[in-house]
Structures are given as C-alpha cells and as structure tokens.
Amino acid sequence: MILDAAGLALRNLFAPETRSVFWKVIGLTLLVLAGLWFVLRETFVAFAMPWVDALIPGTPEWAGWLTFIFGIFASIGLALALALLLSSVTAIIAGLFLDDVAEVIEKRDYPTDRPGTAMPIGAAMLASLKFFGIVILGNIIALFLLLVPGVNILAFFLVNGYLLGREFFEFAAMRYRSPVEARQFRSRHAGTVFVGGLVIAGFLAIPFLNLLTPLFAAGLMVHLHKILSARQVLLRA
Numbered sequence: 001m002i003l004d005a006a007g008l009a010l011r012n013l014f015a016p017e018t019r020s021v022f023w024k025v026i027g028l029t030l031l032v033l034a035g036l037w038f039v040l041r042e043t044f045v046a047f048a049m050p051w052v053d054a055l056i057p058g059t060p061e062w063a064g065w066l067t068f069i070f071g072i073f074a075s076i077g078l079a080l081a082l083a084l085l086l087s088s089v090t091a092i093i094a095g096l097f098l099d100d101v102a103e104v105i106e107k108r109d110y111p112t113d114r115p116g117t118a119m120p121i122g123a124a125m126l127a128s129l130k131f132f133g134i135v136i137l138g139n140i141i142a143l144f145l146l147l148v149p150g151v152n153i154l155a156f157f158l159v160n161g162y163l164l165g166r167e168f169f170e171f172a173a174m175r176y177r178s179p180v181e182a183r184q185f186r187s188r189h190a191g192t193v194f195v196g197g198l199v200i201a202g203f204l205a206i207p208f209l210n211l212l213t214p215l216f217a218a219g220l221m222v223h224l225h226k227i228l229s230a231r232q233v234l235l236r237a
Helices: 004-014 017-045 049-055 061-110 123-147 154-174 179-188 190-204 210-235
Strands: none
Touching: 004 017, 004 061, 004 190, 004 210, 017 061, 017 210, 049 179, 061 154, 061 210, 123 154, 154 179, 154 190, 154 210, 179 190
C-alpha cells in the first residue's frame, strides 16, 4: 500500500500535468530557504560575532585567522540549521500547493471519484503556519536528541516521520472530510500514516531531491488517503 502510493507520488513529480506546480514549488522553496539563510546569517553576525572577536586571544593577525576559521565552522552550522528547518519549510509550502497537486491527481488517476473540496486560502494558511510551528518545535527536540548516544539521527526520522505523516495526511483528508473526521480517520490508520511519514522523512534526507518534498508528500498522502478510503468502502460492503 505505502509502496504503491509512493510509486504513484514519484510518477506525479515529473508528470506533464504537474509541471507548473513543480516549478512553483521549486521556486518558492529556494526563495524561502534563501531568505532563511540570510536571516540566520545576519542574526549570527549581529549577535555572535562580537562575542567571538572579544574572546579570541592573540595578536590581531592570529585573531583574524581564528575568526576566519570560526566563520567557516559557523557557516557549516548554519547550513545544518537550514537543513533542520527544511521540513518546516516543506510544511508551509505544501499547505499552499496541496490542493493544486490533489486536483491533478484526482483528474488523472481517479476520474470517476467525487472531487475533493479545496480549503479556503485563509484556513490553508492558518493550518500551514500551525504545522510550521509544530515541525520547528519537533525538530528542536530532535536536535537535542541527536546528542543522546544510541538515538542520534534516528530521532530526526522518527520525529519528522510522525509529524509529517500526521499533518500531510490530514491536509489530504480534509479535502474530502471535515477536520474532525480527518483526524479520526488518521487515528484509525495511525500506523500506516506513520510509515508514510517515514517515507517522506527519507525523501527529505536526499540532497537536492528534497527540494521536491512538498510535491512528493502531497501526492503520497492524497494517494494513501484514496487507497485507505477505498479499502474502508470495501470492508463495509
């Protein structure tokens, strides 16, 4: 089931029907990441570098070299911080484009099904911002867990697998159900949704390809919701 949904989502990434959404997602993701990089860098320069300059001992020549070396390590740290924020960026961008992706999938792969209803733009933005905050908080927790022996990188996948799976699935489900019904449906299939979230987290860990995570995650969860809904109808019949 998960493999079927993931395969369909991968096919959807480069389908002609989703080409316009593809470039919108890429462009907006790069724009947001560039903005975050600028904010993080300027914040570090404004607040951290004066302390570094004051604490580094030695002659002005040595101090300059040490400051330069420290700046390189700081840049690496900023890049890692940006990588951790990527899942949060994915969350907010997916909230903007999930309906576009879902409409393409519905028309191409489920033409006989009742089409879903797009969330109002205000509700979609509020849901995306809420999700953005939740994922940031989750990744802060994951960052601290990275320091715990035996947990390390596993924490990143578990935290993001749970959060991304839960929220993306509910985003998809709310096209066809009320928010309460979407949460209840997700709870009934919590294990399957979590595994789907782990697939998204794995995709998120692939450099460069992870820029397409909003498109992949939206497609995966729309297909997964469709598959689970069809199975539920069969069980009732």
